[in-house]
Amino acid sequence: MMRETQLIQKIRKVSGAASGSLILGIGDDAAILRPDAREDLVFTSDLLLEDRHFTREIYSPGDIGHKALARSLSDLAAMGAEPVFCLVSLGVPADLAGAWVTRFYRGLLALAKKYKLTLAGGDLARFEKIIMDVTCCGRVPRGKALLRSAAKSGDSIYVTGKLGKDWRRNRRPEPRIAAGIQLRRLGVRAAMDLSDGLSLDLQRLCVESQVGAEITANLSQEALHGGEDYELLFTAPPALKLPARAGDVPIVPIGKITSRHKGRVLLHGQPLKPKGYDHFSTGVL
Amino acid sequence: MMRETQLIQKIRKVSGAASGSLILGIGDDAAILRPDAREDLVFTSDLLLEDRHFTREIYSPGDIGHKALARSLSDLAAMGAEPVFCLVSLGVPADLAGAWVTRFYRGLLALAKKYKLTLAGGDLARFEKIIMDVTCCGRVPRGKALLRSAAKSGDSIYVTGKLGKDWRRNRRPEPRIAAGIQLRRLGVRAAMDLSDGLSLDLQRLCVESQVGAEITANLSQEALHGGEDYELLFTAPPALKLPARAGDVPIVPIGKITSRHKGRVLLHGQPLKPKGYDHFSTGVL
Numbered sequence: 001m002m003r004e005t006q007l008i009q010k011i012r013k014v015s016g017a018a019s020g021s022l023i024l025g026i027g028d029d030a031a032i033l034r035p036d037a038r039e040d041l042v043f044t045s046d047l048l049l050e051d052r053h054f055t056r057e058i059y060s061p062g063d064i065g066h067k068a069l070a071r072s073l074s075d076l077a078a079m080g081a082e083p084v085f086c087l088v089s090l091g092v093p094a095d096l097a098g099a100w101v102t103r104f105y106r107g108l109l110a111l112a113k114k115y116k117l118t119l120a121g122g123d124l125a126r127f128e129k130i131i132m133d134v135t136c137c138g139r140v141p142r143g144k145a146l147l148r149s150a151a152k153s154g155d156s157i158y159v160t161g162k163l164g165k166d167w168r169r170n171r172r173p174e175p176r177i178a179a180g181i182q183l184r185r186l187g188v189r190a191a192m193d194l195s196d197g198l199s200l201d202l203q204r205l206c207v208e209s210q211v212g213a214e215i216t217a218n219l220s221q222e223a224l225h226g227g228e229d230y231e232l233l234f235t236a237p238p239a240l241k242l243p244a245r246a247g248d249v250p251i252v253p254i255g256k257i258t259s260r261h262k263g264r265v266l267l268h269g270q271p272l273k274p275k276g277y278d279h280f281s282t283g284v285l
Numbered sequence: 286m287m288r289e290t291q292l293i294q295k296i297r298k299v300s301g302a303a304s305g306s307l308i309l310g311i312g313d314d315a316a317i318l319r320p321d322a323r324e325d326l327v328f329t330s331d332l333l334l335e336d337r338h339f340t341r342e343i344y345s346p347g348d349i350g351h352k353a354l355a356r357s358l359s360d361l362a363a364m365g366a367e368p369v370f371c372l373v374s375l376g377v378p379a380d381l382a383g384a385w386v387t388r389f390y391r392g393l394l395a396l397a398k399k400y401k402l403t404l405a406g407g408d409l410a411r412f413e414k415i416i417m418d419v420t421c422c423g424r425v426p427r428g429k430a431l432l433r434s435a436a437k438s439g440d441s442i443y444v445t446g447k448l449g450k451d452w453r454r455n456r457r458p459e460p461r462i463a464a465g466i467q468l469r470r471l472g473v474r475a476a477m478d479l480s481d482g483l484s485l486d487l488q489r490l491c492v493e494s495q496v497g498a499e500i501t502a503n504l505s506q507e508a509l510h511g512g513e514d515y516e517l518l519f520t521a522p523p524a525l526k527l528p529a530r531a532g533d534v535p536i537v538p539i540g541k542i543t544s545r546h547k548g549r550v551l552l553h554g555q556p557l558k559p560k561g562y563d564h565f566s567t568g569v570l
Contacts, residue, residue, distance in 0.1 A: 005489075023325070027493060028433045029363040029477050030329035030423070035320030040308070044315035045372040045420055047408045052376075078314040087330040089418040091337075123332045123418065133374040133408065133418035135330055138315070148313045192314050204290075208312060 007097060007124060011105055015119035021139075022085050022118050031085065031120035039139045041084070044075035050130040061100050062107030063171040064130070069108045071195070072136040073115060073175035074230045078193035080146040080184030081138030083117035083177065088134050091127030108134075115177050140184065146234065150190035151209035153259035155235035158242070161249040163198060163229050164222030173230040178247030183234055186242060191234035197225045200274040201233055202265050212261040215272065217254040224267070225275040292382060292409060296390055300404035306424075307370050307403050316370065316405035324424045326369070329360035335415040346385050347392025348456040349415070354393045356480070357421040358400060358460035359515045363478035365431040365469030366423030368402035368462065373419050376412030392457075393419075400462050425469065431519065435475035436494035438544035440520035443527070446534040448483060448514050449507030458515040463532030468519055471527060476519035482510045485559040486518055487550050497546040500557065502539040509552070510560040 011026065018025035024032035035041060048054065048068040059067070069086060076083055088108065092101060105119075112119060117136070160179050176193070183191065190209065194201050198219070206213050215224075231249070235257050236242065242251055265272045296311065303310035309317035320326060333339065333353040344352070354371060361368055373393065377386060390404075397404060402421070445464050461478070468476065475494065479486050483504070491498050500509075516534070520542050521527065527536055550557045 024430075024432075029360040030327040030366070030421075030430075032364075032430055033326045033328065034427065035322065035324070035326055037320065037322035039320070041318045041320055041326075042315040043318065043370075043372060043405065043420075043422070045374045045407050045418070047374045047376060047410045047418075049376055049410055049412050049416075052410060052412055075314040079317075081315070085328075087328060087420060089330045089332045091332055091334055091416065120328065122330050125332045125334055125337060127334050127337055127416075128414075131334075131376070131412075131416055133330070133332070133420075135328075135372060135418075135420045136315075137328070142319065145309075145315075145317055147309075 007101065010102070014105055014109060018118060018120070022120055025118060025120045031087070033085070038142055040142050040145055042076060042079045042081045042138045042140065042145055043135065044072055045133055045135040046071040046075065048132050059171055061103035065104040065107030066111050066172045068132045068134045069111050070173050070175050070230065072134040073177060074193040074195065076136050076138035077176040077180035078146060078191050078232055079138060079140060080144065080180045080191065081140045082181060083115045084137045084139050085118045085120040086112065086134055086136045087120055088122035089132060090122065091125045091131040093128060094126050144184055146180065146184055146188060146191035148190070148192045148205050148208035151205055151211050151235040151257050152237070153211055153257055154237065155190065155257040156238050156253050157213060157235050157255040157257060158251050158253050159194065159231055159233050160246055160251060161231045163194065163231060164220050164226045165229055175230060176232045176247060176249065179232055179249055182246045187240055188234050188236050191232055194229040194231045194233050195227060197227045197275065198233065199224050199265060199272050203263065203274045205233065206265060207263045210262050212258045212264050213255060214258055214266045215255040216268065219254065292386060295387070299390055299394060303403060303405070307405055310403060310405045316372070318370070318422070323427055325427050325430055327361060327364045327366045327423045327425060327430055328420065329357055330418055330420040331356040331360065333417050344456055346388035350389040350392030351396050351457045353417050353419045354396050355458050355460050355515065357419040358462060359478040359480065361421050361423035362461040362465035363431060363476050363517060364423060364425060365429065365465045365476065366425045367466060368400045369422045369424050370403045370405040371397065371419055371421045372405055373407035374417060375407065376410045376416040378413060379411050429469055431465065431469055431473060431476035433475065433477045433490050433493035436490055436496050436520040436542050438496055438542055439522065440475065440542040441523050441538055442498060442520050442540045442542060443536050443538050444479065445517045445531060445536060448479065448516060449505050449511045450514055460515060461517045461532060461534065464517055464534055467531045472525055473519050473521050476517055479514040479516045479518050480512060482512045482560065483518065484509050484550060484557050488548065488559045490518065491550060492548045495547055497543045497549050498540060499543055499551045500540040501553065504539065
């Protein structure tokens with residue numbers, strides 16, 4: 001078992017130095033970012049809890065590190081943002097304080113490196129279960145963040161990639177960062193990430209945009225209601241020319257935004273009851 | 286028991302609207318901040334875990350909300366920063382999802398209101414114990430953040446307020462935000478918050494600044510080693526004129542920074558073994 005100070009020194013060593021707009025990383029009371037006035041900054045936090053979102057039996061320490069960061073990066077992708085830094089708060093049983101924690105950070109930092117974001121700080125505590133909260137900061141040009149509230153009547157509705165994936169086989173989901181940035185550059189304004197199932201998430205987008213949605217594509221039950229897809233849901237005027245792929249994933253049209261039945265989703269003309277994953281009233285395992 | 290969507294709507298309602306530089310709060314995949322190029326932004330995250338940092342028997346839901354935010358605000362105070370926003374990630378047992386969560390947020394938001402920071406987002410999950418992670422963002426004029434690494438040989442060492450408080454009697458500690466901002470404006474450059482005990486925290490400051498420290502004040506064992514004080518430790522050249530109080534707390538000189546015995550603390554000429562609170566290898570309860 002290592003002491004906190006030793007463990008932090010170790011994490012600090014592997015996390016690399018502050019660079020770019022992040023002028024101070026791990027080692028002080030707080031990290032420091034020197035912002036660029038031409039940009040907006042976006043912030044999101046995501047919990048990942050043992051026996052709630054993962055088990056030690058199925059997920060390796062590296063898988064858990066990857067997934068904890070991927071969940072938060074998926075939110076940055078949904079804003080069309082470029083990742084800047086993350087803060088990682090980790091609670092672990094004392095007997096995992098050595099090798100397990102190292103392998104956890106290795107998984108997390110491999111993904112961080114891929115998307116060029118820095119581990120800038122966080123917290124560390126002993127706890128009876130493995131729990132973590134990852135906060136990510138991203139940047140977008142001023143006023144260009146993709147919003148849940150920006151869908152307009154007449155927009156086409158799209159998703160990236162394949163919905164209804166089996167998350168048990170997908171222990172290291174890839175956040176759609178490249179797709180989000182590309183869509184934002186193409187002029188897309190409305191998006192969110194699909195983490196709790198299309199039927200529930202599309203309804204949330206409709207509520208925020210005060211519009212309705214009609215799904216016309218033929219989608220499986222898994223695609224309609226399965227959670228943990230980490231794909232992007234977005235809308236765009238039909239006049240906006242979109243390529244067949246964004247980032248390295250296909251763009252699939254699935255329906256239309258309407259001004260009728262606000263806050264509701266229809267599937268082939270029939271009301272679609274949201275059955276997606278509610279983090280509070282249902283369990284994932 | 287409430288569903289996640291209802292609970293989030295409720296939190297969103299009590300948290301108030303985004304304002305100032307925070308242009309989008311709760312309700313999208315991420316919060317959006319429009320930064321000011323004359324400022325640096327500082328970020329910190331702090332875990333607060335049931336039966337580790339608090340028990341439900343001793344702490345009311347409002348106390349827990351207060352304390353979760355106060356820990357993170359204490360880090361902003363240590364940077365001399367003005368609070369901007371916070372993200373709150375909360376895991377709670379399903380049977381607490383109604384009244385308990387409301388009272389928790391009421392305690393947290395009362396403190397947030399006092400320091401004019403907005404609850405901008407976070408996460409919510411069902412979990413067997415109460416766990417939370419609070420991320421705070423603050424702002425300082427460019428290059429003016431107080432640093433652990435800025436102490437210089439010859440500086441006097443000070444603390445704010447009274448050390449060695451009994452944290453069991455101090456369930457709603459006051460973060461030293463006003464003191465931190467005032468000290469920064471007076472020209473102080475080196476500070477940290479005292480959360481793990483003076484003997485351990487002063488040693489950390491010495492390591493970061495590559496200096497030594499000599500305590501000459503007569504301090505009790507509680508003042509030397511007790512944790513959870515949430516006071517500020519800072520250093521300044523003797524030539525810098527300081528008032529008797531910063532914010533609404535006294536400033537107390539306790540010793541000198543030296544170029545000798547780097548990374549070590551002496552008490553009346555004898556090495557002082559750091560005995561403060563290590564979050565990893567010892568328990569608080």
